[in-house]
Amino acid sequence: MDKLTVPTMAELAAKGESPEILFWVGCAGSFDERAQKITRDICKILQHVGIKFAVLGTEESCTGDPAKRAGNEFLFQMQAMSNIQVLDGYNIKKIVTGCPHCFNTLRNEYPGLGGNYEVIHHSQLIQQLIDESKLKAEGGESFKGKKITFHDPCYLGRANNVYEAPRKALEILDADLVEMKRCKSNGLCCGAGGAQMFKEPEKGKKDINIERIDEALALNPNIVASSCPFCMTMLSDGVKNYNKEQEVKVLDIAEITARANGL
Amino acid sequence: MVLQILFLIIAAAAIALFSLNVRKIIRNINLGRPLDRSDRPSERLAIMLKVAFGQSKMAKRPVAFVLHLFVYIGFVIINLEVLEIIIDGLFGTHRIFAEPLGGLYNVLIASFEVLATLVLIGVIVFFARRNIVHIKRFSGTEMGTWPRSDANIILIVEVLLMSAFLTMNAADYKLQQLGTLHYISAGSFPVSSFLVPLLPDSETALIAIERSCWWFHIIGIFAFLNYLPYSKHFHIILAFPNTYFSNLKPKGEFTNMASVSNEVKAMLDPTYTPEPVPEGGRFGAKDIGDLSWKNLMDAYTCTECGRCTSVCPANITGKLLSPRKIMMDTRDRMEEMGKNIDKHGKDHQDGKFLLDSYISREEIWACTTCNACTDACPVNIDPLSIIVELRRFAVMEESQAPASINAMFGNVENNGAPWKYAAVDRLNWVEND
Structure with a gap:
């Protein structure tokens, strides 16, 4: 396995490139030590099969899921709308998430606020790669x-x-x-x-x-x-x-x- | 002739009273906020046919499914017999369908008898499950005296109606054999023929039994019809519209509140001019009027079977939350508001609210939003959306969330993550290998 390289959207954009898929890491995947390991493994899988991916890095922010489930619709929509600005700014079309909560929110709740992306969870990506015999x-x-x-x-x-x-x-x-x-x-x-x-x-x-x-x-x-x-x-x-x-x-x-x- | 007039009066009164009560229920449901569920009609019809008519979600619990199927099919099909009874009652005829239907009539009466017997079996086992075996699903804090009595009343009435039906047929059959006037030879009696030896031989006594069972059966049905609006048993009607108006979106998708979108857009972009939003009122729900009409229809549809509560992770682990209680509280509060309107007019305030007077904070905060309850409900009731609306009110109108939830909000707002980590550290995981 080659060294893990994780490009950010900003880096790709600076080179005038765009990824096949954006990996939405999520807060747990970014900060929780146990989940960080899973995050790196998702990147390793992406790298292994040769999918060109990128992360938002410090430009990523909470999807707003926990705020929404807890009843704070204001905070959710603030998060959602500023995330949509970032995603649309990079012209993102396809997203894979490492978390079912991010997956659900991006997939189901962002379209109503103007954020339309093809969103899959990493288990679906793995399934797809297996089906295509790439994995x-x-x-x-x-x-x-x-x-x-x-x-x-x-x-x-x-x-x-x-x-x-x-x-x-x-x-x-x-x-x-x-x-x-x-x-x-x-x-x-x-x-x-x-x-x-x-x-x-x-x-x-x-x-x-x-x-x-x-x-x-x-x-x-x-x-x-x-x-x-x-x-x-x-x-x-x-x-x-x-x-x-x-x-x-x-x-x-x-x-x-x-x-x-x-x- | 007197009997026909009497029958007409009873039937008219029963139907008038029933429609009066149904109108009240419709009025109460309309206390809710508007919600558009008129899209995708063919898909909705398919769901209704599958879930309500086809009972598809009942099959998860096979014993209850089979027993309920007996009662359900019995109920639907024996109603064909009720049609004959009503015509006979109005025109003073006897077994009016016998002649035009010919041989088919025998088949129908025979099948009604078999179904009535299956209904009896189903209902008796149901009664035993509730009162002898004490199946856990039928207990719980919300299952007080009235809900338990309601269930038993329904079962007992069904036993009485079916027994009257079979006894009536038995007496009729014996009178047919005796060649009594008016008792034409019609029908086939595979079940009630076994009851014949138990009946007296006197023609007068038999006619008395046949007639009183006939009257008892039909008056019982009219009475039962009028019991429905007061009972959980109203599900036999509302199951159909309630499944038709099911939520067609993925279960994980919570509504985006349009009223909030306006304010957030205005905050993010000062030049934004808010679009007019019809809903108005408060954010989230404190009382009945803040819920959608579908939430309220859900409450009237609930038959308190407890499948939701029995799969609720919070309830299973001993927390106060019970999704069934959420639905029953909503119905009770809605009924109370309806009575207030009847007595004191539309704008009466009684100082009570769904939140706190009925549903406590401890209950709403125990929910994991896992959707086990909505998945389990055989008639697609959604307790979760009520819980979320109550949370929205608590958070956005009152700022009354548990302290740790407020801390989480603060973190999301300031750091873009629910924990207290700095946004600049978000990519550190790459290095931590």
């Missing part, structure tokens, strides 16, 4: 026989009906894929959505991420896979809660793909 699972770590269960992020699954794309990335691994009872449209939230990520839960008898990880751990998996940085935090905390970090890994689809290809 395989070879040259890297073998997942053969590993027991993997996939946790559906709400904003990818129910919110946008993307259930098969992330599973496609797992199906080519020759791994032992098992589904939790609450999967796909019946999937149970990790507990972070709707701006819950940024507050303490209301009082109850259990935390939602524990309820979810209990269900996953009951399958005795080697890997709990997901494709959302917030689910990543919640599920990892759940695994830590049971001191099972050694036996059970929580990994993003992008990380698994990167590992399987030795990236």
